[in-house]
Amino acid sequence: MNKPLRRIAIFCGLLVLTLLIRDNWLQYVKADSLKDDENNRRVAIERYATPRGDIIVDGKAITGHATTDGDFKYKRTYKDGPMWAPVTGYVSQAYGATQLEAIDDGILTGNDDRLFFRNTLDMITGKKKEGGNVVTTLNAAAQKAAYDGLKAQGGKGAVAAIEPSTGKILALASFPSYDPSSIAGSGDSDAKAWKGLLKENNKNDPTLNRALREVYPPGSTFKVLTAAAALENGLYDSADEKTDSPLPWTMPETSTVLKNEGDLPCKNATLREALRVSCNTVFGKIGADLGNDKMLDMAKKFGFTEEQFVPVRSAASVFSDDMEPSQVALSSIGQFNTAATPLQMAMVTSAIANNGTLMKPYMVDELQAPNLDTIEKTDPEEMSKPLSADNAQILQSMMETVVKEGTGTRAQINGVTVGGKTGTAQHGVDNSENPYAWFISYAKQSDGSSPVAVAVVIEDENANRGDISGGGLAAPIAKNVMQAVLDSKK
Amino acid sequence: MSSTSPTHHTSTIGAIGAPSRRNTELALLVFAVVIPVFAYANVGLAINDSVPPGLLSYGLGLGLIAGVGHLVVRKFAPYADPLMLPLATLLNGIGLVVIWRLDQSKRLQASRLFVEAAPRQLMYSALGVALFVAVLIFLKDHRVLQRYTYISMAGALVLLILPLVPGLGQNVFGARIWIKIPGLGTIQPGEFAKIVLAVFFAGYLMVKRDALALASRRFMGLYLPRGRDLGPILVVWVMSILILVFETDLGTSLLFFGMFVIMLYVATERTSWIVFGLLMSAAGAVGVASFETHVQQRVQAWLDPANEFKLSRQGVVGHTEQSMQALWAFGSGGTLGTGLGQGNSDLIGFAANSDFILATFGEELGLAGVMAILLLYALIVERGVRTALAARDPFGKLLAIGLSGAFALQVFVVAGGVMGLIPLTGMTMPFLAYGGSSVIANWALIGILLRISDTARRPAPAPAANPDAEMTQVVRP
Numbered sequence: 001m002n003k004p005l006r007r008i009a010i011f012c013g014l015l016v017l018t019l020l021i022r023d024n025w026l027q028y029v030k031a032d033s034l035k036d037d038e039n040n041r042r043v044a045i046e047r048y049a050t051p052r053g054d055i056i057v058d059g060k061a062i063t064g065h066a067t068t069d070g071d072f073k074y075k076r077t078y079k080d081g082p083m084w085a086p087v088t089g090y091v092s093q094a095y096g097a098t099q100l101e102a103i104d105d106g107i108l109t110g111n112d113d114r115l116f117f118r119n120t121l122d123m124i125t126g127k128k129k130e131g132g133n134v135v136t137t138l139n140a141a142a143q144k145a146a147y148d149g150l151k152a153q154g155g156k157g158a159v160a161a162i163e164p165s166t167g168k169i170l171a172l173a174s175f176p177s178y179d180p181s182s183i184a185g186s187g188d189s190d191a192k193a194w195k196g197l198l199k200e201n202n203k204n205d206p207t208l209n210r211a212l213r214e215v216y217p218p219g220s221t222f223k224v225l226t227a228a229a230a231l232e233n234g235l236y237d238s239a240d241e242k243t244d245s246p247l248p249w250t251m252p253e254t255s256t257v258l259k260n261e262g263d264l265p266c267k268n269a270t271l272r273e274a275l276r277v278s279c280n281t282v283f284g285k286i287g288a289d290l291g292n293d294k295m296l297d298m299a300k301k302f303g304f305t306e307e308q309f310v311p312v313r314s315a316a317s318v319f320s321d322d323m324e325p326s327q328v329a330l331s332s333i334g335q336f337n338t339a340a341t342p343l344q345m346a347m348v349t350s351a352i353a354n355n356g357t358l359m360k361p362y363m364v365d366e367l368q369a370p371n372l373d374t375i376e377k378t379d380p381e382e383m384s385k386p387l388s389a390d391n392a393q394i395l396q397s398m399m400e401t402v403v404k405e406g407t408g409t410r411a412q413i414n415g416v417t418v419g420g421k422t423g424t425a426q427h428g429v430d431n432s433e434n435p436y437a438w439f440i441s442y443a444k445q446s447d448g449s450s451p452v453a454v455a456v457v458i459e460d461e462n463a464n465r466g467d468i469s470g471g472g473l474a475a476p477i478a479k480n481v482m483q484a485v486l487d488s489k490k
Numbered sequence: 491m492s493s494t495s496p497t498h499h500t501s502t503i504g505a506i507g508a509p510s511r512r513n514t515e516l517a518l519l520v521f522a523v524v525i526p527v528f529a530y531a532n533v534g535l536a537i538n539d540s541v542p543p544g545l546l547s548y549g550l551g552l553g554l555i556a557g558v559g560h561l562v563v564r565k566f567a568p569y570a571d572p573l574m575l576p577l578a579t580l581l582n583g584i585g586l587v588v589i590w591r592l593d594q595s596k597r598l599q600a601s602r603l604f605v606e607a608a609p610r611q612l613m614y615s616a617l618g619v620a621l622f623v624a625v626l627i628f629l630k631d632h633r634v635l636q637r638y639t640y641i642s643m644a645g646a647l648v649l650l651i652l653p654l655v656p657g658l659g660q661n662v663f664g665a666r667i668w669i670k671i672p673g674l675g676t677i678q679p680g681e682f683a684k685i686v687l688a689v690f691f692a693g694y695l696m697v698k699r700d701a702l703a704l705a706s707r708r709f710m711g712l713y714l715p716r717g718r719d720l721g722p723i724l725v726v727w728v729m730s731i732l733i734l735v736f737e738t739d740l741g742t743s744l745l746f747f748g749m750f751v752i753m754l755y756v757a758t759e760r761t762s763w764i765v766f767g768l769l770m771s772a773a774g775a776v777g778v779a780s781f782e783t784h785v786q787q788r789v790q791a792w793l794d795p796a797n798e799f800k801l802s803r804q805g806v807v808g809h810t811e812q813s814m815q816a817l818w819a820f821g822s823g824g825t826l827g828t829g830l831g832q833g834n835s836d837l838i839g840f841a842a843n844s845d846f847i848l849a850t851f852g853e854e855l856g857l858a859g860v861m862a863i864l865l866l867y868a869l870i871v872e873r874g875v876r877t878a879l880a881a882r883d884p885f886g887k888l889l890a891i892g893l894s895g896a897f898a899l900q901v902f903v904v905a906g907g908v909m910g911l912i913p914l915t916g917m918t919m920p921f922l923a924y925g926g927s928s929v930i931a932n933w934a935l936i937g938i939l940l941r942i943s944d945t946a947r948r949p950a951p952a953p954a955a956n957p958d959a960e961m962t963q964v965v966r967p
Contacts (some may be wrong), residue, residue, distance in 0.1 A: 001757070001759070001884060001887050001888075002879055003759065004755050004756045004759050005756055005875065005878050005879050005887065005891055006879075007755075008752055008755070008756060008875065008891055008895060009872070009875040009879075011752075012868075012872075012875065012894070012895065013868070013901040013910075014900040015898055015899070016864055016865075016867070016868040016871070016898070016901075016902075018902070018906070018911070019864050019901075019902060019905050019906060019909070019911070020861055020864055022906065022909050022911045023820075023852075023857060023860050023861060023864065023909060024857060025862075026817065026820040026821060026852070026909055026910070027820050027821065027823055027824060027825065027852060027856060027857035027860065028825060028857055030821055031820075031821045031822075031823075031824045031825070031857075032820020032821075032824075033821070034817055034818050034820065034822065035818075035821050035822045035824065037818060037821075039796075039799060039814075039818075040818040040821075040822065041818075041834070041837055042837075045834060071597075255778050259563050312889075324668065370862050391572055458529075
């Protein structure tokens with residue numbers, strides 16, 4: 001009987017061998033794909049097992065963490081959540097992450113490959129894994145001025161502010177906003193808050209980052225771009241040269257007369273005068289004269305038609321490429337299809353204030369390891385040169401006239417040179433809806449350099465139509481933002 | 491005595507005395523107690539940052555179980571195999587630690603089905619060792635069991651039918667393999683039936699093996715048995731199919747059938763029985779699977795665990811995410827595991843400490859730990875097979891190989907099921923898993939194997955002096 005016994009022994013050995021092979025297959029060959037399977041709850045458990053790194057503004061964290069019950073140990077908290085939401089985005093145990101929280105998730109959770117060596121060391125020394133920090137370029141005072149201004153105004157709106165010489169984003173506010181803390185957990189209250197934020201349940205759409213993701217017709221603020229195109233293309237050589245502008249002016253190939261807002265002295269006005277009182281006829285004609293290609297070319301140099309990554313993605317601003325001359329004329333005064341994000345208009349302003357050089361906008365200055373070592377530093381980068389320094393200075397003097405004695409007087413700051421442009425963009429079928437109030441501006445220091453360029457837009461359905469003008473609603477907010485930046489420079 | 495090979499020098503030189511190896515056993519038992527005690531401390535430190543307060547009593551309890559076992563073996567089975575008791579103690583002890591670890595899980599505590607399992611398992615282990623001791627004390631010679639061949643058959647059938655008796659049987663999550671004894675709790679009679687059936691098969695085959703082996707017809711190169719000899723295998727086949735159908739217990743059915751085929755093969759030395767057995771089990775399995783939705787669903791879950799997880803999450807009735815959760819636990823453990831107490835295998839939920847306990851080993855002790863556990867099982871089986879080889883009587887050989895083979899099959903079916911190698915069946919890892927019936931029955935199984943090995947290794951009594959014979963000359967090879 002021993003021969004079959006030996007065979008049974010071999011058979012039992014094979015059974016065990018099969019199990020061993022299967023185990024190696026599971027725990028060695030397939031281990032990583034099982035471990036990182038999106039449905040494997042351990043992925044989320046590990047993600048929230050350690051406190052997340054912080055997002056830092058002016059050396060202070062604007063985020064924090066709290067412990068929660070259940071599977072996930074830590075959840076994100078935000079200080080002044082609604083104010084900073086357009087900067088941070090949110091990270092939620094239940095609803096994932098967006099914007100900066102999503103883009104730099106690896107650093108914040110500590111899972112980034114660049115932290116691998118440290119993590120391995122920590123594992124050996126028994127230290128818990130920690131997240132790194134994201135240091136932003138934002139200016140807390142400017143952000144507060146922007147958000148408080150929008151909030152006081154009460155309607156929807158957004159502010160973007162940039163440091164022209166570097167492209168650092170100083171303020172990025174959107175209103176109405178939401179508190180990302182309220183959806184950071186995975187409990188019932190988070191679910192309720194989340195439901196209330198969804199667009200279909202909330203017509204205010206508070207999670208929309210209007211400063212980056214919403215495009216508005218820029219209205220008259222676009223005229224500074226048209227003026228830049230006129231100067232760059234040699235149509236006019238100075239701000240004080242009379243333009244060849246009839247009044248009334250009929251748009252080419254049509255019988256439609258382009259109107260000004262009121263009885264303005266626009267006939268053969270100089271560029272300076274035309275910008276001061278915001279002549280539609282003068283800039284409409286410049287656009288029509290230059291043609292679609294040249295206007296589009298200039299708009300592209302300022303960053304239109306492309307998404308910007310700051311590193312959060314912004315929507316692409318629009319300037320069409322297949323228009324009739326009359327449509328080019330309307331587009332050149334910021335109507336028709338032309339649409340821009342607040343960030344885009346701040347970029348236009350900052351390029352002019354920076355003597356014609358557009359710096360690539362960014363809001364992450366530095367990524368830090370948990371021990372505060374720098375892992376990655378963002379260097380200012382030139383994005384394009386839309387206009388020459390001479391022409392930029394001509395444009396600056398024109399914009400400064402607007403604030404000094406034009407439509408933008410409410411942005412004046414004592415002892416500081418300010419240049420700006422108002423805009424009141426009509427929209428809706430037959431311009432039936434309330435227009436958007438725009439204001440773009442920059443402040444200039446005594447040495448000629450500019451520390452801040454800002455764009456403000458307000459959409460107010462409740463306000464009296466007549467009250468809405470960029471100079472009235474948006475300029476005071478821009479002024480406060482500039483003031484805040486100037487104060488923090490002292 | 492013409493042969494001089496070492497295996498045949500039974501009567502003349504036995505008096506020289508084989509070493510009993512009891513001290514080896516004692517030394518190994520020290521390890522078998524110390525390793526689980528360290529593991530227990532490890533879990534406490536990982537979960538509560540402190541050495542668990544029950545460490546001393548746990549260590550003493552396990553030590554007592556091992557000590558009593560050892561002393562009884564030393565007294566009543568001095569020549570028994572020295573490895574089996576330490577191996578069983580180690581598996582039992584480490585199983586207790588992991589059951590205790592899962593008791594600490596907040597997720598499992600939140601379930602309304604939660605009961606603290608470790609104290610009960612410790613009690614069951616003590617009962618198991620008591621049964622082990624009883625076997626060694628009262629079963630002086632395993633050949634006594636031969637007398638109860640047909641009583642065993644009747645007993646096994648009764649045990650198997652019990653869960654189907656209305657009022658007594660319990661249907662738990664689709665398998666009807668428990669009976670409820672008021673005041674005592676539930677028992678899984680199948681675990682005990684395994685041993686009783688092995689006794690019946692061994693007794694029956696010892697008598698019938700010549701008839702089964704020699705009276706056969708040759709057909710297509712295979713020796714086919716005669717119709718009337720086919721009877722018993724058909725009965726067992728039908729019985730296991732019935733278990734499968736009425737108790738929806740795929741594992742036990744496979745186990746019994748496999749055990750019978752192994753013993754039949756050993757008894758008759760006919761390969762044709764294996765071919766025949768495999769064909770019949772395949773036919774039976776396919777036949778049942780074609781109309782049993784419970785079995786079909788198990789197969790579906792095995793083929794596509796990810797989809798099963800999805801269906802379960804969508805709340806489709808009758809689906810469970812356990813298989814996928816077990817695979818994730820194994821994968822997340824990787825090569826070295828997370829360390830005891832630091833994994834999330836409790837995500838498996840229900841039955842994490844019984845049917846799925848191997849997944850916790852997989853996650854917390856990693857590939858290394860699971861391979862070590864599997865090798866411990868392999869060693870038990872190897873000692874069992876060695877006992878069968880060494881046994882001097884056919885009944886002992888058959889019983890030993892039957893029990894070891896069944897043990898190996900059970901390990902394969904459970905571990906293979908949890909690791910997704912074969913469809914999942916509701917059986918428990920011997921010694922590791924939470925379950926009174928399982929741990930008690932397996933201690934009895936080890937007791938019987940030790941008894942057989944003691945008989946096999948015991949030096950035969952010196953033959954009565956024969957005044958006519960001269961001293962046999964021993965010629966060494």
